[in-house]
Amino acid sequence: MSPKLKYFVSILIAIPLLLPLTAFAGKRVDWSTFNPNLKGAASAGKSTECKDCHDDYIKSFEDTRHAKTYKAKFGREGAESCEVCHGPAGNHLKAKDKEKPDTIVSFKNISSKQKSRICLQCHEKGEQMHWRGSPHEKADINCTNCHYVMSRKSKRKMFVKADSKMVCFQCHRDKRAKILRTSHMPLREGKMDCASCHNPHGGPGPSMMKLATVNETCYMCHQEKRGPVLWEHAPVRENCSNCHDPHGSNFSPMLIRKPPYLCQECHLDGGHVPSLYDGSSIAGNDEKLLGKACLNCHSAIHGSNHPSGFRLLR
């Protein structure tokens, strides 16, 4: 390892050993910026009055694992539990019926960023750490577009729909069509979901990939492609999506175009490589077009560790 890298790694290891000693000051939401009527509003404490009007909501909420965890972790009960997301309810409880909607924070009349801000009180950590500034946040998406906390609609993660893919397809409609194509990953069979590769809360990679690059994300499941090996294939090392469309394709295995034409986008010089493979090649039973085309021979296309593997044949 080079001295520069040693230095870099040492810093990486040292920083977290120092930081847990730091005491961080808490900072909660300023509810008056959400609703000016809440300025100076008092907490309703452990009052159970919220149930008088919102019993069905509260009952279904309390049945969720989210509510149970919250209750166990923080021990809040009654109105003080509702107040974590809806602001202090003191004024709301005192107000006349007509004035009640204006004396609480309702998710129906706050901005997208304010909705997320409420959730980030507890969830600005882990996978949500990079939410602010993420492509979804910049597109005015908020937590409630994908999650619903007041009752259980999905087995896990409190999605607004039972199938997490359908949550993403609310906006990414072209991807809904792509996973129905003939060559696809097992998303429609339920073995993967969009979050298998993407962190919708702001992953570090392109298109919010979970890891820093497309390839590092692919290596989570395709570790055998990681190598490194003696003979590397440059576009393979740089970006798997140079050749594959992971959302689905008409060309197995999820290739963006059919070989040999995919290969000919880069290889158009020397030997048999630039030849025309047209309809006459089928009549001539040309093995460079039929079967696996180029991969009939160059099957080590992802790289070879064989000393005779320069042409990716071995």
Added chain:
Amino acid sequence: MKHTQKNHLSGRFHFALVPALLLLGALASPAYSEDKDKRMAEEDGVSGTFSIGAGGVGLDRDSFKFGEYSGLEKGDGIFVGDADIAYNRKSYYMNFFSTNLGLENRSIYLESGKRGDYNFFAGFDQTPHLLSNNSQTVYHGTGTSNLTLPSSFTAGGQTTNMTILERNSLELQTERDTATFGFFKSFGENDFTVTYKREDKDGIRPLGMSFNQRSVIIPETLDQDVNELSMTFAHNGEDRQIKFQYFLSLFDNRVEALKVDGPFTGQASVGLISRAPDNRYHRLSLSGGWNLGETTRISGMAEYGVMLQDDNFFPYATIAHTARLPRNSADARIHTTHVMFNVDSRPIPELSLNAKYKHYQTINDIQRTLLIPVSVDNTLRADDSAQAHYNTPLAYAQDNLQLDTSYRVFKATTLKLGYEGDLWNRSFREAETTMENTFKAGLRSNYFSFASTNLKFSYGRKIQDKNDMAQTFRNLHSPNYLSANPEGSDSNPNLVRVDVKNRERINVGGNINFTPIGNFAAGVSYNLREDDYGHGLGVEYVNNQNATLDVNYTPSDRVSYYGFYTYGRQRLEQAGAESVTDATRDYWRDENDVSHTFGVGANGRLLKNKLDLSTEYTYTQSVTDITFTHGGAAVAGDPTALPDLANQRHRFEFKGDYKYTPKISVGLKYIAEVYRDDNFATDGFDPASNNIADLLLLDGSEQDYTAHLALVFLTYKIGN
């Protein structure tokens, strides 16, 4: 060389896993008799649902495609076993999920612990991948690393000269079995998570094996395992958060190479093909975020990783020549560093500013050596031959800067502007540097309560510093060879590889969602990406576009209808090898790929909420049309078009669930599918036949099917 028959470790693994999961849950959840916490008392007990039932599959022919990722084949019976069960006792809990227990793609997950304090979790997941079930091979030894030809087989210069008296049928199928175990513990604002994952991949899949301009598709034995460990320590303050993670991944391939008898005369009698070598990967990751008041947040990430691989080299061929190897292993090592920094600020409520910088770099430490191969196992090459090559330790660095701003110009309407600069530096490539500048603009509006609009546009231009194909040629060859051959294959100066080619890119997109009345919604979206590479050898133009129409109608809170249609099109224009002085290679290729996806469905809750019904029909059709025209110099005879590549699938699904009692419901599920596929590369060519003179195929072409699947199941609700 290590090898095994199809690995049965995973089978043993299954038997051991279920009791292990239950034991884990039992260990984690009891021991709360001393806890006097009464807050959770009213929710104590078991709740959830479990379903059991049976069904079957009917297929009109022996196609693998219907059960590609479920493992279902013609005539298979199905046992239904799904569960979603929770056990709560005060603050302690246990959650258990299982899906598709009766299928080969089953999964189970168990989590148990004390809420907000600690938990154990464990899961098991199985994913089959059927590849073909009408394959035939001339070889013996399928499932091992040594494929031999039977004594009845007579080799030939081409398949037409072979005598094939014995063909062995086999199914091509792979499977992943993944087990995960972990533990989470919270210490106030800090928490710690450790996760271990073990994955076994095994099966048989097709692999191309070259015998010098001849090829045979062989059944490759897959027997790999992966062990991964992840440890995370996080501090989660309200204003400042930090996460430190160590990740280890160990990949072990038990089939490091395949030894294959050569079926072609005049070529090597035995070939050796290497498979992915064992590798190791370590990654240290540090990420954090800091809120500077309500308006500004800075966050970042720093990572270091190293990929390692030092498997012993194989000899140059099955025949000796080990003495000519320059060293024993590649001793390959790639370091990766990643730094990301993000600042997000809202100085006034109407204005958002964001800046993000990312640096990612690979450092390839592999030693550069001249390797003098034995081509396709039988031709020993000289030091100064065209086939003697230096390996090239490819590496790159990416620097990416994004600047974005949005401003709320009036009520619920936001204007967005942005810039992205993407700089790549590469080693051992024809273009050392590419720089892409992209300018972005967008508009989002919810001005009208019944409609929302989002429009976006971007223009980007990528420019390479040079295109020195001769340099890449010089990087590969020995000085002796270069002195006699200053130019050669793949050194055409007019050739620019598409991933580093100069490019102008236009992205246009938008969607309008419209809710004219409360129970009806419609949405239209459109995306266009146009890449113009300019005139020259190779890809010149690519156009991707898709348009979708969505409608939803909900006449009551018990009934809803929906429909969607997506049109997708990809068009590509490519110049053939027009600059090569060979008229037969002077051509243009046009590719037009059109897809239609259509779906309608309905959901209903009837009979006083006792009966749930849902039904859906989807249709997908894709057609790829590839045509050729001759270039400036006429080819020897005009090129002929290829038959269309096409596939289509109809799918109808119906599901009903009747609540017989508050605790018990009876369910029915029926699926009908029709799939048709046309692929000129495989249709009409038989496996292990002499259909193609220089290629022995393995997998049959049959994919089409008409399938019916029916399930009947009982669901029992536990708890209230």
